[in-house]
Amino acid sequence: MRSIIEHVRQINAERTLVMNLCACLCVVLMLGLANLVCRYVLHTDMSFLMPWMLAATALYFFIPALVLWIATGNPSGK
Known part of the structure; x- marks a missing residue:
């Protein structure tokens, strides 16, 4: 269990x-x-990928913090 917490802390x-x-918003x-560059410059429709990429971004930034918050009581894992 401790190695899992250490791995999540590194993530x-x-x-x-x-x-x-702030990082997620960036x-x-x-x-x-x-997406705008793809749509108007490259004339490529990437809108079917955007919900998946947004969900993956949110999961990447908030799931490790949630796991650390539950496991250690602190979202940064200190």
């Missing part, structure tokens, strides 16, 4: 919930800009 990289939220913004 989270000691980010707090606010840091995870990635969502970049995905939106990439």
Whole structure:
């Protein structure tokens, strides 16, 4: 169990919930800009992938923090 917590702590990289939220918003913004570039510059429809990429982004940033919060009582895992 301790090695699982250590692995999740490495994934989270000691980010707090606010840091995870800001990083998630930055990635969502970049995905939106990439979608606009694909749509208007490359004339490619990537809208079918956007919900999957947004869900994966949210899971990447918030599931490790949630696991650490439940296991250690602190979202950053300290």
